[in-house]
Amino acid sequence: MARVICDMSTSLDGYVTGPNDSREHPFGDGAEMLHDWIFKAATDEDRAIVQDMLDNLGAIVMGRRSFDKNEGDGGWGDSGPVGDTPCFVVTHHTPTRTHPPIYTFITDGVASAIEQARHAAGDKVIGLHGATVMQQALPLGLVDEIRVHVIPVLLGGGTPLFSTLDSAIRLERTRTLATPAATHLGFRVVQ
Amino acid sequence: MSSEPAQRKLILYMSMSLDGFAARRDGTMDWLGEAQPYADRRQRAVAELLGQTGLLVLGRRAGQDMAQAWPSSHSATGKYMNTLPKVVFSSTVSDLEWSNTRVTDRSVQEEVPELKGQPGKDIVVFGGASFARSLAAHGLIDEYRINVQPVALGDGLPLLHGLPEPQRLELVSSTAWADGPITQTYVPR
Numbered sequence: 001m002a003r004v005i006c007d008m009s010t011s012l013d014g015y016v017t018g019p020n021d022s023r024e025h026p027f028g029d030g031a032e033m034l035h036d037w038i039f040k041a042a043t044d045e046d047r048a049i050v051q052d053m054l055d056n057l058g059a060i061v062m063g064r065r066s067f068d069k070n071e072g073d074g075g076w077g078d079s080g081p082v083g084d085t086p087c088f089v090v091t092h093h094t095p096t097r098t099h100p101p102i103y104t105f106i107t108d109g110v111a112s113a114i115e116q117a118r119h120a121a122g123d124k125v126i127g128l129h130g131a132t133v134m135q136q137a138l139p140l141g142l143v144d145e146i147r148v149h150v151i152p153v154l155l156g157g158g159t160p161l162f163s164t165l166d167s168a169i170r171l172e173r174t175r176t177l178a179t180p181a182a183t184h185l186g187f188r189v190v191q
Numbered sequence: 192m193s194s195e196p197a198q199r200k201l202i203l204y205m206s207m208s209l210d211g212f213a214a215r216r217d218g219t220m221d222w223l224g225e226a227q228p229y230a231d232r233r234q235r236a237v238a239e240l241l242g243q244t245g246l247l248v249l250g251r252r253a254g255q256d257m258a259q260a261w262p263s264s265h266s267a268t269g270k271y272m273n274t275l276p277k278v279v280f281s282s283t284v285s286d287l288e289w290s291n292t293r294v295t296d297r298s299v300q301e302e303v304p305e306l307k308g309q310p311g312k313d314i315v316v317f318g319g320a321s322f323a324r325s326l327a328a329h330g331l332i333d334e335y336r337i338n339v340q341p342v343a344l345g346d347g348l349p350l351l352h353g354l355p356e357p358q359r360l361e362l363v364s365s366t367a368w369a370d371g372p373i374t375q376t377y378v379p380r
Binding site: 107 | 232233235236238239240243334336363364366367368369374376
Protein backbone atom coordinates (compact mmCIF):
# COMPACT_ATOMS: atom_id res chain seq x y z
CA MET A 1 0.00 0.00 0.00
CA ALA A 2 1.30 3.42 -0.94
CA ARG A 3 2.83 5.51 1.82
CA VAL A 4 2.10 9.24 1.85
CA ILE A 5 5.27 11.20 2.49
CA CYS A 6 5.86 14.92 2.79
CA ASP A 7 9.46 15.61 1.77
CA MET A 8 10.49 19.26 1.99
CA SER A 9 13.53 21.47 2.35
CA THR A 10 13.05 24.11 5.02
CA SER A 11 14.97 26.92 6.67
CA LEU A 12 15.78 26.54 10.37
CA ASP A 13 12.87 28.90 11.10
CA GLY A 14 10.52 26.65 9.17
CA TYR A 15 9.98 28.34 5.82
CA VAL A 16 9.87 26.41 2.52
CA THR A 17 10.14 29.59 0.43
CA GLY A 18 11.38 33.07 1.22
CA PRO A 19 9.11 36.14 1.08
CA ASN A 20 7.68 37.29 -2.29
CA ASP A 21 7.71 33.93 -4.08
CA SER A 22 6.29 34.10 -7.58
CA ARG A 23 6.44 32.41 -10.96
CA GLU A 24 9.55 34.50 -11.75
CA HIS A 25 11.17 33.71 -8.37
CA PRO A 26 9.63 30.40 -7.23
CA PHE A 27 11.83 30.15 -4.11
CA GLY A 28 11.24 33.73 -2.94
CA ASP A 29 13.72 36.26 -1.58
CA GLY A 30 17.00 34.89 -0.28
CA ALA A 31 15.95 31.24 -0.41
CA GLU A 32 17.85 29.96 -3.46
CA MET A 33 20.09 27.88 -1.19
CA LEU A 34 17.20 25.79 0.12
CA HIS A 35 17.87 23.25 -2.62
CA ASP A 36 21.65 23.50 -2.88
CA TRP A 37 21.96 20.13 -1.10
CA ILE A 38 20.32 18.51 -4.15
CA PHE A 39 22.45 20.34 -6.70
CA LYS A 40 25.67 22.31 -6.33
CA ALA A 41 26.46 21.38 -2.70
CA ALA A 42 25.43 17.72 -2.95
CA THR A 43 27.62 15.10 -1.30
CA ASP A 44 27.31 11.37 -2.00
CA GLU A 45 25.05 11.07 1.05
CA ASP A 46 22.79 13.86 -0.23
CA ARG A 47 22.67 12.28 -3.68
CA ALA A 48 21.73 8.89 -2.17
CA ILE A 49 18.77 10.52 -0.37
CA VAL A 50 17.56 12.12 -3.61
CA GLN A 51 18.00 8.87 -5.56
CA ASP A 52 16.09 6.87 -2.93
CA MET A 53 13.24 9.39 -3.10
CA LEU A 54 13.13 9.27 -6.91
CA ASP A 55 13.35 5.46 -7.08
CA ASN A 56 10.35 5.02 -4.78
CA LEU A 57 8.12 7.86 -5.98
CA GLY A 58 4.87 6.69 -7.61
CA ALA A 59 2.70 9.82 -7.66
CA ILE A 60 2.70 13.44 -6.53
CA VAL A 61 -0.09 15.41 -4.87
CA MET A 62 0.39 19.16 -5.06
CA GLY A 63 -1.48 22.40 -4.50
CA ARG A 64 -2.61 24.76 -7.18
CA ARG A 65 0.03 27.31 -6.21
CA SER A 66 2.90 24.88 -6.87
CA PHE A 67 1.34 24.10 -10.24
CA ASP A 68 0.81 27.74 -11.22
CA LYS A 69 4.31 28.75 -10.10
CA ASN A 70 6.20 26.01 -11.90
CA GLU A 71 4.21 24.36 -14.69
CA GLY A 72 5.21 24.87 -18.31
CA ASP A 73 7.83 27.02 -20.02
CA GLY A 74 10.56 28.28 -17.72
CA GLY A 75 9.49 25.79 -15.04
CA TRP A 76 8.82 22.08 -15.40
CA GLY A 77 8.36 22.32 -19.18
CA ASP A 78 6.42 19.50 -20.81
CA SER A 79 6.37 17.34 -17.69
CA GLY A 80 6.04 17.62 -13.93
CA PRO A 81 8.52 18.16 -11.10
CA VAL A 82 9.75 14.57 -11.47
CA GLY A 83 9.53 13.67 -15.17
CA ASP A 84 6.51 11.55 -16.05
CA THR A 85 5.43 10.86 -12.46
CA PRO A 86 1.64 11.48 -12.39
CA CYS A 87 0.62 14.65 -10.55
CA PHE A 88 -2.69 15.27 -8.80
CA VAL A 89 -3.40 18.96 -8.26
CA VAL A 90 -5.79 20.06 -5.51
CA THR A 91 -7.66 23.11 -6.78
CA HIS A 92 -10.94 25.00 -6.58
CA HIS A 93 -11.24 25.28 -10.36
CA THR A 94 -9.74 23.18 -13.14
CA PRO A 95 -7.57 25.42 -15.33
CA THR A 96 -8.90 26.15 -18.78
CA ARG A 97 -5.47 26.49 -20.42
CA THR A 98 -3.78 23.38 -21.79
CA HIS A 99 -1.29 21.46 -19.66
CA PRO A 100 0.71 18.24 -19.97
CA PRO A 101 -1.45 15.09 -19.64
CA ILE A 102 0.33 13.89 -16.48
CA TYR A 103 -1.75 16.37 -14.47
CA THR A 104 -5.14 15.51 -12.97
CA PHE A 105 -7.11 18.26 -11.22
CA ILE A 106 -9.15 17.46 -8.13
CA THR A 107 -11.78 19.92 -6.92
CA ASP A 108 -13.19 17.98 -3.96
CA GLY A 109 -10.22 18.04 -1.63
CA VAL A 110 -6.90 16.55 -0.64
CA ALA A 111 -8.40 13.28 0.70
CA SER A 112 -9.88 12.66 -2.73
CA ALA A 113 -6.60 13.61 -4.44
CA ILE A 114 -4.60 11.19 -2.29
CA GLU A 115 -7.10 8.40 -2.99
CA GLN A 116 -6.76 8.98 -6.75
CA ALA A 117 -2.97 9.08 -6.37
CA ARG A 118 -3.09 5.65 -4.67
CA HIS A 119 -4.35 4.12 -7.94
CA ALA A 120 -1.36 5.61 -9.79
CA ALA A 121 1.26 4.92 -7.12
CA GLY A 122 0.55 1.24 -6.44
CA ASP A 123 2.95 0.20 -3.68
CA LYS A 124 5.23 3.19 -4.20
CA VAL A 125 5.32 6.53 -2.44
CA ILE A 126 2.84 9.38 -2.81
CA GLY A 127 4.85 12.58 -2.42
CA LEU A 128 3.11 15.67 -1.04
CA HIS A 129 4.52 18.65 -2.88
CA GLY A 130 3.92 21.94 -1.11
CA ALA A 131 3.23 23.23 2.38
CA THR A 132 -0.50 23.83 1.92
CA VAL A 133 -1.43 20.30 0.85
CA MET A 134 0.67 18.91 3.69
CA GLN A 135 -1.08 21.20 6.18
CA GLN A 136 -4.45 20.02 4.83
CA ALA A 137 -3.57 16.31 4.84
CA LEU A 138 -1.78 16.12 8.20
CA PRO A 139 -4.72 16.76 10.58
CA LEU A 140 -6.88 14.39 8.49
CA GLY A 141 -4.48 11.56 9.35
CA LEU A 142 -3.44 11.14 5.72
CA VAL A 143 0.33 11.68 6.11
CA ASP A 144 2.45 8.63 6.97
CA GLU A 145 5.90 10.22 7.08
CA ILE A 146 7.45 13.68 7.22
CA ARG A 147 10.96 14.17 5.89
CA VAL A 148 12.52 17.58 6.33
CA HIS A 149 15.86 18.76 5.09
CA VAL A 150 16.81 21.60 7.44
CA ILE A 151 19.01 24.17 5.73
CA PRO A 152 21.31 26.35 7.85
CA VAL A 153 19.60 29.66 7.11
CA LEU A 154 17.01 31.87 8.81
CA LEU A 155 14.69 33.31 6.16
CA GLY A 156 12.60 35.41 8.55
CA GLY A 157 9.48 35.07 6.45
CA GLY A 158 7.87 33.31 3.50
CA THR A 159 5.73 30.17 3.27
CA PRO A 160 5.71 28.27 6.58
CA LEU A 161 5.93 24.48 6.32
CA PHE A 162 3.70 23.89 9.34
CA SER A 163 0.53 25.57 10.50
CA THR A 164 -1.50 25.43 13.70
CA LEU A 165 -3.17 22.12 14.59
CA ASP A 166 -6.30 21.40 16.63
CA SER A 167 -4.46 18.70 18.55
CA ALA A 168 -0.93 17.32 18.89
CA ILE A 169 0.38 14.75 16.43
CA ARG A 170 2.99 12.35 17.79
CA LEU A 171 6.01 11.47 15.66
CA GLU A 172 8.67 8.78 15.79
CA ARG A 173 12.07 9.79 14.47
CA THR A 174 13.35 7.45 11.76
CA ARG A 175 16.36 9.30 10.38
CA THR A 176 18.99 11.83 11.34
CA LEU A 177 21.81 12.57 8.96
CA ALA A 178 23.83 15.77 8.77
CA THR A 179 25.66 16.79 5.61
CA PRO A 180 27.36 20.16 5.07
CA ALA A 181 24.35 21.65 3.26
CA ALA A 182 21.44 20.06 5.14
CA THR A 183 20.34 18.16 8.22
CA HIS A 184 18.12 15.33 6.97
CA LEU A 185 15.40 14.34 9.42
CA GLY A 186 12.74 11.66 8.98
CA PHE A 187 9.65 11.11 11.14
CA ARG A 188 6.88 8.54 11.06
CA VAL A 189 3.45 9.86 12.04
CA VAL A 190 2.09 7.81 14.96
CA GLN A 191 -1.58 7.19 14.11
CA MET B 192 -19.33 47.82 -14.49
CA SER B 193 -18.92 46.26 -11.07
CA SER B 194 -18.17 42.57 -10.89
CA GLU B 195 -20.64 40.29 -9.17
CA PRO B 196 -19.71 39.69 -5.52
CA ALA B 197 -18.34 36.20 -4.87
CA GLN B 198 -20.94 33.98 -3.25
CA ARG B 199 -20.35 30.97 -1.13
CA LYS B 200 -21.30 27.68 -2.75
CA LEU B 201 -24.00 25.23 -1.78
CA ILE B 202 -22.60 21.70 -1.96
CA LEU B 203 -24.80 18.60 -1.91
CA TYR B 204 -22.96 15.59 -0.44
CA MET B 205 -25.04 12.40 -0.57
CA SER B 206 -24.81 8.69 -1.17
CA MET B 207 -26.85 6.93 -3.80
CA SER B 208 -27.30 3.27 -4.69
CA LEU B 209 -26.26 2.22 -8.18
CA ASP B 210 -29.94 2.26 -9.16
CA GLY B 211 -30.41 5.82 -7.96
CA PHE B 212 -31.94 5.54 -4.49
CA ALA B 213 -30.89 7.77 -1.58
CA ALA B 214 -32.53 5.55 1.06
CA ARG B 215 -34.88 2.63 1.45
CA ARG B 216 -38.60 3.37 1.36
CA ASP B 217 -38.61 3.68 5.16
CA GLY B 218 -35.71 6.16 5.01
CA THR B 219 -33.08 3.75 6.40
CA MET B 220 -29.56 3.74 5.02
CA ASP B 221 -28.17 0.53 6.50
CA TRP B 222 -26.75 -0.39 3.08
CA LEU B 223 -24.00 2.26 3.18
CA GLY B 224 -21.24 -0.17 4.18
CA GLU B 225 -19.47 2.26 6.54
CA ALA B 226 -17.79 -0.68 8.29
CA GLN B 227 -15.97 -1.87 5.17
CA PRO B 228 -12.16 -1.92 5.28
CA TYR B 229 -10.71 1.45 4.17
CA ALA B 230 -14.04 3.24 4.70
CA ASP B 231 -12.08 5.54 7.03
CA ARG B 232 -10.37 7.13 4.03
CA ARG B 233 -13.66 8.36 2.61
CA GLN B 234 -14.71 9.48 6.09
CA ARG B 235 -11.59 11.65 6.09
CA ALA B 236 -12.92 13.32 2.95
CA VAL B 237 -16.10 14.05 4.91
CA ALA B 238 -14.01 15.48 7.76
CA GLU B 239 -12.16 17.64 5.23
CA LEU B 240 -15.45 18.89 3.77
CA LEU B 241 -16.80 19.70 7.26
CA GLY B 242 -13.63 21.68 7.96
CA GLN B 243 -14.41 23.84 4.93
CA THR B 244 -18.08 24.24 5.84
CA GLY B 245 -19.60 27.39 7.31
CA LEU B 246 -23.25 26.35 7.46
CA LEU B 247 -25.36 23.20 7.20
CA VAL B 248 -28.86 23.35 5.77
CA LEU B 249 -31.29 20.52 6.36
CA GLY B 250 -34.81 19.46 5.57
CA ARG B 251 -37.30 18.84 8.36
CA ARG B 252 -36.82 15.08 8.57
CA ALA B 253 -33.00 15.15 8.47
CA GLY B 254 -33.07 17.98 11.00
CA GLN B 255 -35.20 15.96 13.42
CA ASP B 256 -33.18 12.76 12.93
CA MET B 257 -29.83 14.49 13.35
CA ALA B 258 -31.03 16.54 16.34
CA GLN B 259 -31.65 13.17 18.00
CA ALA B 260 -28.44 11.48 16.87
CA TRP B 261 -25.63 14.04 17.10
CA PRO B 262 -25.84 15.98 20.41
CA SER B 263 -24.49 13.02 22.41
CA SER B 264 -21.62 12.39 19.94
CA HIS B 265 -18.10 13.44 20.85
CA SER B 266 -16.47 12.11 17.68
CA ALA B 267 -14.61 14.52 15.40
CA THR B 268 -17.58 14.48 13.01
CA GLY B 269 -19.99 14.96 15.90
CA LYS B 270 -18.05 17.99 17.11
CA TYR B 271 -18.46 19.62 13.69
CA MET B 272 -22.13 18.65 13.43
CA ASN B 273 -22.88 20.12 16.85
CA THR B 274 -20.83 23.32 16.60
CA LEU B 275 -21.53 24.32 12.97
CA PRO B 276 -24.42 26.75 12.43
CA LYS B 277 -27.47 24.97 11.03
CA VAL B 278 -30.66 26.07 9.33
CA VAL B 279 -33.55 23.58 9.24
CA PHE B 280 -36.39 24.16 6.77
CA SER B 281 -39.82 23.24 8.12
CA SER B 282 -43.32 24.70 8.03
CA THR B 283 -44.56 22.36 10.78
CA VAL B 284 -41.74 22.28 13.36
CA SER B 285 -40.85 25.62 14.95
CA ASP B 286 -37.99 24.67 17.26
CA LEU B 287 -35.36 21.93 17.55
CA GLU B 288 -33.20 21.06 20.55
CA TRP B 289 -29.80 21.13 18.87
CA SER B 290 -26.96 23.57 19.43
CA ASN B 291 -26.56 26.40 16.88
CA THR B 292 -29.75 25.40 15.04
CA ARG B 293 -32.32 27.79 13.64
CA VAL B 294 -35.63 26.63 12.15
CA THR B 295 -37.16 28.65 9.33
CA ASP B 296 -40.59 28.37 7.72
CA ARG B 297 -39.46 30.32 4.66
CA SER B 298 -39.09 28.51 1.36
CA VAL B 299 -35.67 27.40 0.13
CA GLN B 300 -35.93 29.74 -2.86
CA GLU B 301 -36.40 32.71 -0.50
CA GLU B 302 -33.90 31.74 2.19
CA VAL B 303 -31.00 29.96 0.45
CA PRO B 304 -29.96 32.83 -1.89
CA GLU B 305 -29.74 35.09 1.17
CA LEU B 306 -27.64 32.51 3.04
CA LYS B 307 -25.32 32.20 0.06
CA GLY B 308 -24.89 35.97 -0.02
CA GLN B 309 -23.70 36.07 3.58
CA PRO B 310 -19.95 35.95 4.18
CA GLY B 311 -18.44 32.68 5.33
CA LYS B 312 -17.34 29.25 4.26
CA ASP B 313 -19.42 27.05 1.97
CA ILE B 314 -22.90 25.69 2.72
CA VAL B 315 -23.32 21.90 2.80
CA VAL B 316 -26.39 19.67 2.52
CA PHE B 317 -26.29 15.99 3.48
CA GLY B 318 -29.87 15.24 2.44
CA GLY B 319 -32.39 13.84 2.56
CA ALA B 320 -33.78 12.92 -0.81
CA SER B 321 -36.83 15.20 -0.98
CA PHE B 322 -34.96 18.22 0.44
CA ALA B 323 -32.15 17.71 -2.08
CA ARG B 324 -34.71 17.54 -4.86
CA SER B 325 -36.38 20.81 -3.82
CA LEU B 326 -32.97 22.54 -3.76
CA ALA B 327 -32.10 21.11 -7.18
CA ALA B 328 -35.52 21.99 -8.61
CA HIS B 329 -34.88 25.65 -7.77
CA GLY B 330 -31.37 25.57 -9.21
CA LEU B 331 -29.79 26.25 -5.81
CA ILE B 332 -27.11 23.51 -5.83
CA ASP B 333 -23.67 24.70 -7.02
CA GLU B 334 -21.86 21.37 -6.67
CA TYR B 335 -23.10 17.80 -6.47
CA ARG B 336 -20.83 15.29 -4.70
CA ILE B 337 -22.57 11.96 -5.11
CA ASN B 338 -21.15 8.77 -3.63
CA VAL B 339 -22.33 6.00 -5.93
CA GLN B 340 -22.46 2.99 -3.61
CA PRO B 341 -21.77 -0.54 -4.92
CA VAL B 342 -25.28 -1.81 -4.22
CA ALA B 343 -28.54 -2.01 -6.16
CA LEU B 344 -31.50 -1.61 -3.80
CA GLY B 345 -34.35 -2.35 -6.22
CA ASP B 346 -36.62 0.09 -4.44
CA GLY B 347 -36.37 3.14 -2.23
CA LEU B 348 -36.49 6.93 -2.16
CA PRO B 349 -35.05 8.14 -5.46
CA LEU B 350 -32.47 10.93 -5.44
CA LEU B 351 -33.51 14.04 -7.43
CA HIS B 352 -36.69 12.35 -8.67
CA GLY B 353 -39.27 14.50 -10.44
CA LEU B 354 -37.30 17.60 -11.37
CA PRO B 355 -39.41 19.99 -13.41
CA GLU B 356 -36.84 20.03 -16.20
CA PRO B 357 -33.54 18.28 -17.03
CA GLN B 358 -30.44 19.69 -15.36
CA ARG B 359 -27.30 19.51 -17.42
CA LEU B 360 -24.20 18.84 -15.35
CA GLU B 361 -20.49 18.63 -15.96
CA LEU B 362 -18.34 15.96 -14.28
CA VAL B 363 -15.34 17.72 -12.71
CA SER B 364 -13.87 14.97 -10.53
CA SER B 365 -14.28 11.25 -9.96
CA THR B 366 -12.64 9.33 -7.12
CA ALA B 367 -12.92 5.56 -6.76
CA TRP B 368 -12.48 4.70 -3.06
CA ALA B 369 -10.88 1.50 -1.85
CA ASP B 370 -14.04 0.49 0.03
CA GLY B 371 -16.15 0.54 -3.16
CA PRO B 372 -18.02 3.84 -3.61
CA ILE B 373 -17.15 6.31 -6.34
CA THR B 374 -17.50 10.00 -5.51
CA GLN B 375 -18.70 11.81 -8.63
CA THR B 376 -18.45 15.59 -8.44
CA TYR B 377 -20.64 17.55 -10.84
CA VAL B 378 -21.29 21.26 -11.34
CA PRO B 379 -24.24 22.74 -13.26
CA ARG B 380 -23.36 23.64 -16.84
